Every structure is written in C-alpha cells, then in structure tokens.
Amino acid sequence: MSLIYEARWVLLEGALNTIIITLAASLLAGAMAFSAGLARLSSIAAVRCIALVYIEVFRGVALLVQLFWMFFVLPFFDIHLEPITTAILAIGLCNGAYGAEIVRSAISAVPRGQREAACALNYTRLQTLWRIVVPQAIPMMLPPFGNLMIELLKVTALVSLITVHDLSFQALTLQQTTMQTAAPFTAVLVGYFLIALVITGIFRLAERRAGVGLDRGGLR
Numbered sequence: 463m464s465l466i467y468e469a470r471w472v473l474l475e476g477a478l479n480t481i482i483i484t485l486a487a488s489l490l491a492g493a494m495a496f497s498a499g500l501a502r503l504s505s506i507a508a509v510r511c512i513a514l515v516y517i518e519v520f521r522g523v524a525l526l527v528q529l530f531w532m533f534f535v536l537p538f539f540d541i542h543l544e545p546i547t548t549a550i551l552a553i554g555l556c557n558g559a560y561g562a563e564i565v566r567s568a569i570s571a572v573p574r575g576q577r578e579a580a581c582a583l584n585y586t587r588l589q590t591l592w593r594i595v596v597p598q599a600i601p602m603m604l605p606p607f608g609n610l611m612i613e614l615l616k617v618t619a620l621v622s623l624i625t626v627h628d629l630s631f632q633a634l635t636l637q638q639t640t641m642q643t644a645a646p647f648t649a650v651l652v653g654y655f656l657i658a659l660v661i662t663g664i665f666r667l668a669e670r671r672a673g674v675g676l677d678r679g680g681l682r
Contacts, residue, residue: 465636465640465642465645465646466645466646466648466649469632469636469646472632472635472636473629473632473633473636473646473649473650473653475627475632476627476628476629476630476631476632476633476650476653477629477653477657479546479626479627479628479629480615480618480628480629480653480654480657481657482546483546483549483550483553483618483621483626483628484611484614484615484618484657484661486550486554487549487550487553487554487557487614487618488554488557488611488614489554490550490551490554490555490558491553491554491555491556491557491558491561491610491614492558492561492607493558494516494554494555494558494559494561494562495557495558495560495561495562495564495565495607496561496565497513497562498513498516498517498558498559498562498565499513499561499562499563499564499565499566499569500565500566500569500591501513502514502517502562502566503566503569503570513562516559516562517559517562517563518559519559520555520556520558520559521556521559521560525552525553525556525617525620526620526623528552528555528556529548529549529552529620529621529623529624530623530624532548532551532552533545533548533624545621545624545625545626546621546626548624549618549621549624549626553614553617553618553621556617557610557613557614557617560610561607561610564603564606564607564610565599565603568599568600568602568603569595569596569599571599571602572594572595572598572599576594576595576598577590577594577595579594580593580594600672601669601672601673604665604668604669604672605665605669607665608661608662608665608666608669611661611665612658612661612662615654615657615658615661616654616658618630619654622634629650629653629654630650632646632650633646633647633649633650
C-alpha cells in the first residue's frame with residue numbers, strides 16, 4: 463500500500479489520460495456510429511457502400527493492428543500523429559464501426575407504421591427521421607451503447623503499447639522500476655473498475671430518463 467501512496471500522482475496522471483482517451487474516443491465513436499449507421503439506411507447506393515466498407519474494415523481488423531498501423535506506418539506517408547491522438551482515432555473509429563450497426567438496427571426496429579403516420583402528416587423524410595424515428599430508437603440504442611463504452615474503456619489499455627501514459631503504462635513502469643507486481647496492478651484494476659462503474663451508472667440513468675420520456679410522449 464505504501465507504494466500506491468507514494469506513486470499516487472503517477473497513477474492519477476495515468477487515470478486522467480485514460481479518462482481523456484475514453485471520453486474523446488467515445489465522442490468520435492458516437493459521431494461515426496450515427497453517420498455510418500444512417501448512411502447504411504440511405505437510398506443512395508454509393509453512400510451505403512462507403513458506410514459498409516468503413517464498418518467492415520474497422521470491425522474486421524484487430525484494434526491493436528490499427529493502432530500500430532496508424533502509429534508506425536502513417537509516418538512513412540509523412541503523417542505524424544501524437545500517441546494520444548493516434549489512440550483516440552484508432553479506438554474511436556473502431557468502436558464507431560460497431561456502434562454503426564447498433565444505430566442501424568435500432569432505427570430499423572422502429573415500427574413502419576410510425577413512418578407511415580408521419581408521411582400522412584406531410585412530414586419530410588428528414589423530419590420523420592429526427593422527430594419520430596430517432597427519439598424512439600435512442601432508448602433501444604442506450605443499453606448496447608453502454609456495453610460498447612465499457613468495452614471501449616477496457617481496450618484503452620492497449621494504448622500503453624504506443625507509449626501513451628495511461629493507467630496500464632504507469633502500472634508497467636512501476637512494476638519495472640520497483641520489481642513489485644501486486645500493488646501497481648491491483649491499483650490499476652480498481653481504477654478501471656471505478657471508471658466503468660461511473661459509466662454504467664450514467665447509462666442506467668440515461669436509460670431510465672429515456673424510458674420516462676417515451677412513456678410521457680405516448681410512444682410506447
């Protein structure tokens with residue numbers, strides 16, 4: 463325990479970097495998920511094809527390979543990214559591809575009658591999407607998105623392999639410098655668990671509020 467106390471600022475720095483990467487990558491993943499998910503439902507074949515290629519490529523290649531490719535190969539094309547920027551891009555794009563299928567399936571699950579009712583009210587396709595379909599699809603998206611964000615948090619441990627000073631990197635550094643294993647990795651285990659606990663709580667609260675909104679709106 464004395465080692466954890468002495469290294470508390472180092473571990474806190476690692477925790478802060480992990481949180482920053484998780485939040486930034488989650489925002490990127492969310493943006494890509496909605497963009498690609500909606501594009502998969504487009505009436506334009508080229509748009510659907512582009513979205514499908516993005517989804518299949520980033521889901522079909524291991525995240526570690528994507529990290530290494532962005533970090534070690536892009537410089538050969540004169541594209542130099544900071545390690546933390548590489549981490550955010552790789553994790554965000556990869557998880558966005560998984561999130562796109564969540565968005566697509568949730569929107570597809572909204573009953574067709576809702577679209578037909580909107581059409582009868584002279585809503586445009588865009589109005590129907592954002593005023594009728596998406597508000598009903600969001601409660602269906604939240605549980606899988608919560609799981610996806612927990613997975614996103616856990617894969618941030620890989621960024622230590624490209625020299626990002628996250629929790630895992632700091633634990634490895636402490637282990638190598640002090641030759642103690644149990645204390646630093648136990649501290650990191652607890653750190654990841656606490657962050658995941660906060661994420662879970664936020665999504666459960668969002669699920670309850672989204673459900674109340676639907677009940678009051680008479681959409682269920």
